[in-house]
Amino acid sequence: MATKMRPSLNLAIGCCLLLTSAVWSSPTGAPLSTCNTLMPMHNKAPQTSNPPYQLLPSKGQGRIRLILGSPEGDGYEGFIILARDVETGELVGEFNNLPETSARHLECTPGLKNGVTHVKPEKIHNLEIDWEAPADYEGTIIFNSTICKTWDVFWVGVESPRITVVKRSIDIHSTPPTITFPRVTTPPYYTPTTEIVNTDDDNVFYDGCGATKNCFGTPNACVEQKNCAAAVSVLVKGEQYIFEMQSRNSKYVAVGLSADNKMGDDSVVECINNDNQVSLHMSWNDGKKNIRIPTLPGAIESISSSVQDGIMTCKFFRNKLTVVQGQQFDLVNTPYHLLIAIGSGLKEKSVGYHDIARASSGETRLLSDVSEGLVASSELLVRIHGALMLASWIGTASVGILLARYYRQTWVASQLCGKDQWFAWHRFFMFLTWSMTIGAFVVIFVELESWSSATYHASIGLATTILSFIQPFMAAMRPHPGAPRRILFNWVHWFIGNAAHICGIIAIFFAVRLTKAKLPEWVDWILVAYVVFHVLTHLFLTFAGCASDKQGSQRVNSFPMKDVHARNSMTHPDARRDAPHSGLRKLVFGVYFVVIAVFALALIVIAVLAPIGDSWNAFTDSFKNY
Numbered sequence: 001m002a003t004k005m006r007p008s009l010n011l012a013i014g015c016c017l018l019l020t021s022a023v024w025s026s027p028t029g030a031p032l033s034t035c036n037t038l039m040p041m042h043n044k045a046p047q048t049s050n051p052p053y054q055l056l057p058s059k060g061q062g063r064i065r066l067i068l069g070s071p072e073g074d075g076y077e078g079f080i081i082l083a084r085d086v087e088t089g090e091l092v093g094e095f096n097n098l099p100e101t102s103a104r105h106l107e108c109t110p111g112l113k114n115g116v117t118h119v120k121p122e123k124i125h126n127l128e129i130d131w132e133a134p135a136d137y138e139g140t141i142i143f144n145s146t147i148c149k150t151w152d153v154f155w156v157g158v159e160s161p162r163i164t165v166v167k168r169s170i171d172i173h174s175t176p177p178t179i180t181f182p183r184v185t186t187p188p189y190y191t192p193t194t195e196i197v198n199t200d201d202d203n204v205f206y207d208g209c210g211a212t213k214n215c216f217g218t219p220n221a222c223v224e225q226k227n228c229a230a231a232v233s234v235l236v237k238g239e240q241y242i243f244e245m246q247s248r249n250s251k252y253v254a255v256g257l258s259a260d261n262k263m264g265d266d267s268v269v270e271c272i273n274n275d276n277q278v279s280l281h282m283s284w285n286d287g288k289k290n291i292r293i294p295t296l297p298g299a300i301e302s303i304s305s306s307v308q309d310g311i312m313t314c315k316f317f318r319n320k321l322t323v324v325q326g327q328q329f330d331l332v333n334t335p336y337h338l339l340i341a342i343g344s345g346l347k348e349k350s351v352g353y354h355d356i357a358r359a360s361s362g363e364t365r366l367l368s369d370v371s372e373g374l375v376a377s378s379e380l381l382v383r384i385h386g387a388l389m390l391a392s393w394i395g396t397a398s399v400g401i402l403l404a405r406y407y408r409q410t411w412v413a414s415q416l417c418g419k420d421q422w423f424a425w426h427r428f429f430m431f432l433t434w435s436m437t438i439g440a441f442v443v444i445f446v447e448l449e450s451w452s453s454a455t456y457h458a459s460i461g462l463a464t465t466i467l468s469f470i471q472p473f474m475a476a477m478r479p480h481p482g483a484p485r486r487i488l489f490n491w492v493h494w495f496i497g498n499a500a501h502i503c504g505i506i507a508i509f510f511a512v513r514l515t516k517a518k519l520p521e522w523v524d525w526i527l528v529a530y531v532v533f534h535v536l537t538h539l540f541l542t543f544a545g546c547a548s549d550k551q552g553s554q555r556v557n558s559f560p561m562k563d564v565h566a567r568n569s570m571t572h573p574d575a576r577r578d579a580p581h582s583g584l585r586k587l588v589f590g591v592y593f594v595v596i597a598v599f600a601l602a603l604i605v606i607a608v609l610a611p612i613g614d615s616w617n618a619f620t621d622s623f624k625n626y
């Protein structure tokens with residue numbers, strides 16, 4: 001991947017600015033070396049006194065919350081913070097949850113958010129950011145920083161206490177920070193707080209799941225692993241229904257009671273995190289739209305709520321009998337599907353789109369029935385849609401287009417059902433493409449029941465479907481070979497077919513970004529590999545075609561839009577001969593066919609088994625830092 005060049009911020013003055021711009025404007029290795037020394041290029045010597053600042057880590061689940069502050073209350077205008085493995089000296093992990101107005105990522109390793117710096121030369125007093133260890137990382141780290149009080153007063157190498165990271169638990173040691181830069185004054189200024197104990201396993205939320213209460217969460221199987229991004233539990237004590245919801249790093253968590261496993265006519269209760277103040281609201285799913293409704297008297301009653309280390313928990317009673325928007329919700333006698341959703345944004349009078357995660361339980365259940373855990377619905381139709389679209393646009397369309405473009409003068413000696421081989425097979429593959437696309441299109445409408453929010457995926461997918469839909473009708477009306485309008489037809493047919501193919505591939509790229517598809521980001525790379533392979537094959541065959549034309553007596557391949565067979569279709573098939581290099585072309589086709597089949601199958605498996613992202617992301621993340 002190319003180094004991402006950030007436009008250096010237009011900060012002409014201020015501490016550390018030169019460092020920032022030096023990092024990002026230097027075309028070659030500079031970023032790494034600057035990240036290495038932590039030295040701002042201010043032509044000034046750093047302070048040798050003890051810094052009036054401290055980096056205070058506190059433990060969260062798999063994360064560390066880091067506070068850069070000053071016990072003296074001194075502000076600072078600039079800073080750089082990195083996390084280093086003490087043993088190897090390598091940068092580890094990534095920073096997130098940066099306050100936009102005061103901090104931004106510094107990609108010491110391009111593509112990795114492994115550094116943090118300020119955004120403007122304005123005094124900051126308290127900065128809170130999160131640091132996340134790579135999955136499976138084990139080791140000891142130190143946060144190392146340079147902090148600039150002003151442009152010429154700065155401290156280099158301000159370190160945090162040591163932090164031991166073992167899988168799924170983080171300990172902060174009370175060893176005093178060693179400040180490595182020469183210092184005159186003696187006692188370490190900052191003695192860190194005592195060890196913070198590992199609380200990973202005592203998330204009480206999950207206690208009793210499947211035994212005394214019903215629990216449901218996303219991603220799949222997270223309740224057993226106690227690591228849900230969002231989860232709800234319902235405890236029934238006599239006549240009391242106690243709901244508890246928990247979510248990680250979200251602005252809200254919402255739980256709906258639904259007669260089916262889709263949005264629409266559901267009574268929803270959501271907990272909203274407004275600057276760490278949790279509030280409880282009721283809302284209604286009007287179709288795919290969630291609308292806030294006034295909390296009905298006696299319907300819900302908050303018990304407790306909290307936000308800690310990005311984990312929001314809220315607990316409330318829900319009346320066993322409520323009438324919401326004219327519909328009765330009877331928790332005692334009616335089984336329900338549970339819907340859960342979390343998102344990163346809020347609207348003025350409702351929650352934002354559930355962009356982080358959503359799930360619905362696969363079966364209805366009386367909330368008091370705790371016989372077995374609730375399992376998410378499989379979203380079978382979404383998977384079928386994905387599989388069909390991948391099979392048609394990665395698979396059959398690619399092969400069919402290749403045949404029509406380069407294989408008109410190959411396998412000419414034999415015919416299939418009275419048609420040239422290339423034509424018979426082109427028609428076969430395109431027919432498959434057409435049927436699968438229409439099928440996938442119908443299936444997704446059955447699932448969504450409406451033209452849902454106009455995402456890029458939906459719009460481009462619609463364009464793909466329309467283009468491919470008209471293609472066979474146009475082909476059926478084509479003029480005879482040799483007719484004057486035939487070349488025009490060939491070009492239009494070529495253009496629409498290729499446009500549909502390109503739209504189809506772009507729509508697949510956008511599908512990777514849909515929450516519903518639950519696809520891991522690295523699927524992008526498989527798609528990129530497919531595109532590269534496809535384009536290279538086309539280039540190769542185009543050049544091979546030119547070479548073949550030069551050698552052959554007929555100039556046939558260079559302009560496939562002319563119907564070459566118009567001339568010799570009168571002759572008996574046996575008398576016709578392939579254009580030169582047909583052996584090579586056949587070989588290329590064989591390889592292309594197999595590779596495309598592998599691409600299509602791999603992608604279909606990923607799409608059907610999704611979400612497999614979590615384990616794979618962890619797996620691939622573990623390589624990033626080595």
Ligand SMILES: *[C@@H]1O[C@H](CO)[C@@H](O)[C@H](O)[C@H]1NC(C)=O
Pocket residue numbers: 036037038039084086142144145156157158159180181
């Ligand atoms: C922190 O940074 C300073 C200055 O670059 C360096 O001398 C020191 O060794 C670093 N500390 C660690 C633990 O990497």
